[in-house]
Amino acid sequence: MSADDPLVRVDGLQKYFWENDSLLDRLFGDDPVPVRAVDGVSFDIREGETLGLVGESGCGKSTTGETLLGLQDPTDGRVEFEGENVYDLSGDDLTDFRRSAQVVFQDPFSSLDPRMTIGDIVTQPLSIHDWPWTDGDVETTVDVRTDGISRDIVTATAADDIDTVVDPVDGVATAHVTVRAIDDESAADVDADGRSVDLASGVVAEVEEDLAVAVDRDDGIVVRVSVDRSTAQLRRDRVTDLVERVGLSADQLDRYPHEFSGGQRQRIGIARALALEPEFVVLDEPTSALDVSVQAQVLNLLDDLQAEFDLTYLLISHDLSVIRHVCDRVAVMYLGEIVEVGPVDDLFEDPKHPYTNALLESVPRASTDERDRDRETLSGDVPSPRDPPSGCRFRTRCPKVIPPEDLEIEQETYRDLMSLRERVERRDVSLESVGDDGQFDLEDGVSDEKRPAFVAALKDRLLERDLPARHDEIVETALAELATEDWDAAAARLREHYESVCERKQPHLGNGHHPVACHLYGEASERTETPRSDP
Ligand SMILES: Nc1ncnc2c1ncn2[C@@H]1O[C@H](COP(=O)(O)OP(=O)(O)OP(=O)(O)O)[C@@H](O)[C@H]1O
Known part of the structure; x- marks a missing residue:
């Protein structure tokens, strides 16, 4: 994967649910009916960006998010994560993907198990994925300093798993040890902090927090560095850090979800999603169930966490003000298809697709002048994904049908x-x-x-x-x-x-900076008359 490649590439993703598909239905001769929740969507998500996925209720946003994470089986299409098709992954590679790609759900009330304490909720993914992990590709080494003895007589080794407590730099985890000559009295002081070892012969070795050091004297001085924390201690520390990072306190770890407000529960959901150090998080309507007063706080927290942990987000929302506040680019979805994708400012200031226009027009505005003007609000409901309109799916509601x-x-x-x-x-x-x-x-x-x-x-x-x-x-x-x-x-x-041409031909989303799937935008969108594939 080169630096310009997207982190996530969705290509022709389809997810159909089948109705009338039970044994009884088949006995009575009823044909299965596909619910075309997601019908051939393609988009990229670049590393470090937030891509918004917006559209009315029922247009397939959540199903897209769940299918691209592998929580639902796709009907067709592929999703690449770091260049690999996630539907081809198995074994350790699949486990790695599940760790790297997480989700925060809309409803912090139903997504947290009411019988678990929040400490257990955030620890659970660590236990399931056997955290902390040691990375076989990381080299471990010891940087030795000496004080009062010759460096030449010291040899040092580090255990393979010290990368669980020492952050590797350029693929190397380095423990820093100081070995120095002491008299007996100062040795007692150094030992008291638990990070040093007294050697009867008058040498002490000190190492940083979470590591232990053993010293032997043979021909010279032999130093061995290992991890000084149990797995349970490391997990407890990580959970405490996470919970504090999302704005709660460590003394709340033993409490149950019902003791928290909606905003606090969503913070717990976020801590749980971040426990496994993911690179990519799907945020599925993360603030829609919250009071307006706490929505901005949670969005700001997500923004800060993104910068701190280099996260890439797919933000699913029907709320355009949330999308505008948080996203870098936006994909607009209608009835299982993407109709427009563009940088957030372009999309809000120069919307191209009549559906995007109508969505923007239907947002209440503060200015009286604008409120008074004749608005093209969206009329009618989204048609059923069981029998979507031919050609452009928006044409049954489109004010600009050709x-x-x-x-x-x-x-x-x-x-x-x-x-x-x-x-x-x-x-x-x-x-x-x-x-x-x-x-x-x-x-x-x-x-x-x-x-x-x-x-x-x-x-x-x-x-x-x-x-x-x-x-x-x-x-x-x-x-x-x-x-x-x-x-x-x-x-x-x-x-x-x-x-109309809008019902005869399916418009296609082109490529480029700000593509749109609409026949109003010329040749590119009208270039094909291929019907959608039948299930
Ligand atoms: N398990 C299922 N079985 C049958 N149909 C389903 C299933 N899950 C979703 N659908 C249908 O698929 C379509 C897309 O649903 P989806 O929840 O993805 O939309 P959405 O844009 O996320 O809407 P919302 O914001 O209301 O969740 C809807 O018509 C929905 O009824």
Whole structure:
């Protein structure tokens, strides 16, 4: 992996959940239905950065985070961590990945075991992963200084595991030992701190905290350095450090989660995630369950920890103000797909995708002027990932859906006609309730005589705007087809005239600094007509 390579590379990741997939369903002949929670997402996360993943509820953010960590099995695609496909890892390599990539969950109430003390909660990953580890690639050595004796007569060795308490520099863990001649009285003082050894012959060796030193006299003086702490002591110290680092105190280690506030519990979740010295942390809505007053404190803590421990974050959030406050780059997700990726300032100041625009527009603003202006807020719900729209998945809600080339029509009018057509296609119009009670007889078809009144009443209900004459005629003909409940003919007529490129072609996210998957942005996004793969 070169220095320019990302730490995490997600490539075509897919995660489908299957419904109607039980034995009983199969016995009754029901076909399994895929829930396309994540449908071919690709993005990179560079070392040391925070990438935000934003989108409305249900668009697949958490599933993306969980699948890329291997907490869910992928349906397809790959995720590289430090250049290795994590789905190919096994044995020690898989254990290393699980240690290096951690998660902080949204809900600090359900993610902490209520029966464990917080000391046990933070110790648990250390026990599971058998911390502290010694790194076989790290060399261990002793730097010897002498005082009152010749350096030439001292030989020194260090145990292989001293790297568990001495930080290696350039692959070498060095213990510093001072060997000096003493008289008997000063020897007693030196021994009292537990880090020195008296030798009857009048030599004492001192070593730094957490290490022990043994001295023998043979031809010369032989010094051996080893670790002076038990595994339990080392774990206790690490847990105390972590808990204090996240803003709690060591005397709270024996307490249970219910004795803490939401913000404090999230701090415990963060300490647990950091216990194994990870490089990468997925933060899944880390502050959404917290009071507004403590959200900023937790975000600031995460920011400080990132700088201190060189962490790389994927921050999942539906909250744009959190994203703006914390992230370097942002990926916008809609219905299982990434629609735009860019540096945070570019994305907020120059959003390209109509979905990103709509998300930004729907955030309440402080300035009265802006609040008063006509906002393009997001209407309707995210469609179901069981049956996502063809082409661009946002086109059913998009205020900028592209009209056919030869159709001279205002954008808003076209949007209305598209919405009308979609309702007809879904048969989502109540024909029975048109007009006054019993005015139109649908069972035998509305009579020729009453048809103009039926069409007028229906049009009045379905369209707020007046249409240009040409479109008025097309729509009236289609609505007249509904008078005989000929839904297919009406839908076909509307499709023939109003089908958009947005529903025919899937726009693709390009590469580069600020890519966007939208047909409004030219050739690059329209270059392929390949349909999505069927499950
Ligand atoms: N285990 C599951 N079985 C079936 N469908 C699932 C499962 N988990 C998630 N889904 C569906 O997958 C889609 C994406 O869910 P996901 O939780 O990833 O979205 P999200 O963007 O994180 O939303 P939220 O912020 O509400 O959690 C949703 O439609 C959800 O109902």
